[in-house]
Amino acid sequence: MSAILSVDDLNDFISPGVACIKPIETLPEQPPPPQPSSEALEFEVILDGQQQQPTTTTNGDGATAPAKISLTDCLACSGCVTTAEAVLVSLQSHSEVLSVVDGAPQLRVTPRAEGSGFDVSGLQDPAAKLLVASVSPQTRASLAAACGGGVTEQQAGWMIEQLLMGPDGLRKGGKHGNGFTWVLDTNAAREACLVLGADEVLGGGGCQGANKPAAPVLTSSCPGWVCYAEKTHPYVLPHLSRVKSPQALTGTLVKTVLSRVLGIATDRIWHLAVMPCFDKKLEASRAELTDAVWAGDGDPGKGVRDVDCVITSKEVLMLAASRGMDFFDLPRSAPGQPPFPDPVIHRFLFPSQRPRQPRSAGTSGGNLHYILHDAQSRHPGSQIQITRGRNADVIESAVVSPTGEVVFKAARYYGFRNIQNLVRKLKPAKAPRMPGGKLFGSARRPAGKSAGLDYAYVEVMACPGGCTNGGGQIKVDDRVIIDRKAFGEKPGPDEQRAWLAEVDEAYFSGEELDLTHDASDGDSKHLIAGISPSHIRDTLAHWADVAGIELDRLAYTSFREVVSDVGKHVSDTERVVQLASKIGGGW
Structure with missing residues (x-):
């Protein structure tokens, strides 16, 4: 923890009250100069909505370049506390959603006749992806309250579905007419x-x-x-x-089931989470939440993230506005979704009723x-x-x-x-x-x-x-x-x-x-707080069978101490190793 930010300064909502002490990482062409003072290490944190010019640094040719702070920097630094509330991140935004949606024609999944499987079209384009979103109930509640007029959380959820996959949502006016194939409720994973x-x-x-x-x-x-x-x-x-969070568990479920059942690589599946919290963007960037961990066949820092992008409730409004539409004018009815490729997982994700x-x-x-x-x-x-x-x-x-x-x-x-x-x-x-x-x-x-x-x-x-x-x-x-x-x-x-x-x-x-x-x-259908544990356990066991991976690797994660390197002299070799690991695991 930074010496300039003590526990006594904390409020309920933590944001950097001082300049960020994480310097911009660059590889020096010459031996590094003497360690600068702590003031020289400070960089301005650009808050969401501010219009001031960002702090600049000097690159190798003497020109100035904007100082950027990535999510990897935030995760690697203990200078801030929660770090995400006030840091303007360059990715994981509504702009990134539009970039992916309009980047190439999407992969399309079509059920075969008589339930004999599914066909995936568009695989010949390496940039094409299958788009899946998951939405939290807190986000739906926030947007329902913003709508007013007695709009329920469920109706707000339908409006989000209309935006992401409906004909009058992102598909309208998009370069390729793309939209999300499925919009899931994270209550299932919850x-x-x-x-x-x-x-x-x-x-x-x-x-x-x-x-x-x-x-x-x-x-x-x-x-x-x-x-x-x-x-x-x-x-x-x-x-x-x-136990993984509902956001992370949904991401793992989506990537494993769709990749196994449809026979496509995990990096062809793009998963968007709509959450009530900016910190969920940091969670999505954790190296522990990648396919390299649950598949057990690679370096966690170089795996494909289970959640590719996170936007917040207020960014949903920005996403709609970026397409020139008013979110509050969207239909308050369900657009209808195709069946999920696995029938057991489909019943889990889309139950007939979830009070x-x-x-x-x-x-x-x-x-x-x-x-x-x-x-x-x-x-x-x-x-x-x-x-x-x-x-x-x-x-x-x-x-x-x-x-x-x-x-x-x-x-x-x-x-x-x-x-x-x-x-x-x-x-x-x-x-x-x-x-x-x-x-x-x-x-x-x-x-x-x-x-x-x-x-x-x-x-x-x-x-x-x-x-x-x-x-x-x-x-x-x-x-x-x-x-x-x-x-x-x-x-x-x-x-x-x-x-x-x-x-x-x-x-x-x-x-x-x-x-x-x-x-x-003793009834197998008995409920605990409205949930059937036997149904959940049977579904999880089926998921593990479909994925061919033990449930322990699918549903659980790990945590590690984050030690600050601020103020420490780092050799060129160590700096290269650090940068290489960050490029693999972050942005």
Whole structure:
């Protein structure tokens, strides 16, 4: 962590409050000069929407060139904390989507007669790709609230589908009339992640042995939280759940199934994710989330990413505007989608009904909610007790047996201010440096013990209020909302609360779940928090069979400490190696 950015400076939304300290990497033609001062290493971070000229550097011939900061730089540097909220990235934008859509005629998938398979046309053009998108429910909720007029999350989802694959969307006016072949709901992968995560915490599956996370298990689906842990608190990493996020799991599913069933290379499949968070762009660029990892046949830094591009909710509006259309004028009806090539996976991705979760599940996917209900189902007669913590973003939960015994304890921590308290309590004890020295702070605890954390599981999210309040969501002070809602030029805290309430209301605008089947009755169709674990496990097993890869490699990931190289002298050889690895794994 940079000396010029301390933990005490942190707010709930982290963005670089100072100049970025990651220098531009260039290969010197002559021996490097003496190490410059820390001020010389600083480069201006260009914020989204700013019009000022970027900082420039001098290249080899004396000319000046814009200083650019890539996602690889962000992942390799610990100078910032979450890094993505305020960094203007050159790729993974709505412009990149248009570039790919209009780059070449797309691959087209056509079912053969009598269900005998699928034909793929356009393979003779090496630039042609098969376009697939996945959309988060939080994005649909944000756009539904922006539409107003009682538009539901489902209707907003149909509008996104019309934009990406409908005749009046991107296809209209495009160079080749291209559009996305499928637009998926990440709720399917979310349900799989919930079942895998519960097995990881409660037993019955999941990562085992050396890969099994230590208690308390912490949610790892929030990339802002993961970046923070990797860069500033590596002692937390053994506690992170190894289950991939819904975005990452969807990407792996799409690339493996389509490449196997259709017989095409993974780099011919282009997967776009529409998410509520800018940090999801960083997650997509991780070397751990490539085909080289799950296929096990190459260097992770040179693999094909499972998620090729991520855009946020507000970038959906920009994508529509770039085609000269108003997103809010798109039809609020489903355009219809072709069948997914595998029928079992099709039923998983496109179920006949997927009702929304109850409000008690929260707006971040319901990780804690599902695990609590799973733990309750394993202890007949038990009850779930929920206690509010120090603020609305902290809750403590317990599963209590009929005799009053606490059989399972968990919590929820949202927002970086609360996360700071969590990681402090997880800090391991340290022995005094001097013989006979007095123990203080965390060192007063027995080795391996944490202070006041007897949870088995903690749901951790970087954004206060959860994922519906993500950094990439449409905000109350965005011009589109000011114009449509007549909040005034400077919406205040009251308008902000009212707006977030509208987004949450849209998120829960679907049918409530029926939880009457939450019982361990031995029925293979029994539900836990509205989800059938047996159906999910059968589908995952089928996926592994289709891919020909063990589920452990498909559904789980890993994390690593990120050590800053800022201020360190690096030899020319080391610099070449670093650049080579970054070119392979990043941009």
